[in-house]
Amino acid sequence: MAYRILIIAPSWIGDCVMTQPLLNRLKHRQADTTIDVYAANWSKAVFSRMPEVHEVLTNPFGHGVLKLGLRYREGRALAKRHYDEVVVLPGSLKSALVPFFARIKIRTGFLGESRRGLLNNIHELDEVALPLMVERYAKLAQAPAETLKRPVSHPHLDIDVAQQHATLAALGLTQQAAVVFCPGAEYGPAKRWPSQHYAALAKRFIQDGKQIWLIGSNKDHEVAEEIKQLSGGQCINLCGKTQIDQAIDLIATAGLVVCNDSGLMHVAAAVGTPLVSVFGSSSPDHTPPLSDKAKILSLNLDCSPCFERICPLGHTHCLTQLWPDRVYDAAQTLLTSVTIAR
Structure with a gap:
């Protein structure tokens, strides 16, 4: 009989990506393991790229919503699936309620927010020993008293070439190794490199014969449109x-x-994909891009990282003084090293 595990997924897209090494470890911890994920609807696109995942179940609860009665009913419905273990990744009390109501025998997670009793396979988080989020997640595949088995693999998402071509066709794009800018940051403006810097960088790449695609959510459309206009209207705002x-x-x-x-x-x-990531108010010490093809740029000012949504000093020098030429040079160095490695 299969050993059935349910994962209570985190709420952010980056955190969802970082669960993949954990899922891989759980899948191979013992034979015949089936893993389902309880997650927000939008995250199915991420978890569907992970071969370890059998099924994604919709988590109907928005961020911060309690709805205790509905959580109880959700738990009783999940009980019919007869999970052997649940791994609760968010640290909130609310995220542990549904598994508790489902009476899943083993309820694994970090101690978090008043969760004794709701969880029964409790890990104490040592932030010094486990500085990376991906390591903290991976540790939950082991017994609480064990030291994390290293190395932890980098997160990986599967790609289907036919699906890529279908996406390009649907959006009227040609596949030509375009340069993609992701100018948004859901957390706040203290994590967003200035539009004028993105625009100046776009001009450099356009001079090199590259096409620029601006990718993000609807919330990022206005910022992307500003970049497009400042760069002479040559970027494609997606x-x-x-x-x-x-x-x-x-x-x-x-x-x-x-x-x-x-x-x-x-x-x-x-x-x-080769990647240059710009850090301002946040720190790569906890959630860096985990790839051998990534280059991190940060000015490491005395006032950063502050982890604020808006610069408390009102200037955001950690980003405004990170000039486009430096990002362009880092990209060229990265692309040269990737080409040599091939």
Whole structure:
């Protein structure tokens, strides 16, 4: 009989990508293991790229929503699936309620927010011993008292070439190793490299004969449109025009991605596209792009990382003083090293 595991997924696209090494470890921990994921609807595009996942079940709860009665009913419905173990990745009390109501025998996760009793296979988080998010997730495949088995593999998303071609055709694009910019950052403006810098960088790549695709959500459309206008209208603004699965396909076809610290940064790393990532208010010490083809740029100012959504000093020098020429040079060095490695 298969050993059935349910994963309570995190809420951010980058965090979802970083679960893949954990799922791989759980899949190979013992023979005949089936893994289902309980996740927001949008994240199915990410988890469908992971061969370890058998089924993605829709988590109907928005961020911060309690709805205790509905959680109880969800738990009782999940009980009929007879899971042997659940791994709860978010740290909130709310995320542990449904597995508890489902009476899943082994309920694994970090101690988190008042979760004693809700979880019974509890890990104590040592942030010094486990500095990376991907390591913290991977540790949950082991017994609480064990030291993490290293190395932890980089996250990987599968790519289907036929699906890539279908995405390109649907959007009227030609496959020519375009340069992709991901100018958005859901967390806030203190993580967004300035539009004028993206525009100046676009001009450099356009001079090199490259096509620029701007990719992100509908929330990023206005910023992307500004970049397009500042660069002379030569960029293709796709923000808000793609589904997440299409964005993954486009990033995988690209010759290079330049982005802020964002979920799409982790997607680019996981599909193996050469990547230059710009860090401002956040730090690569916890959630860096995990790829041998990634280059991280940060000015490491005394005031950063502050982890604020908006610069508390009002200037965002950590990003405004990171000049486009430096990003362009880093990209050229990266692309040369990737070519040599091939």
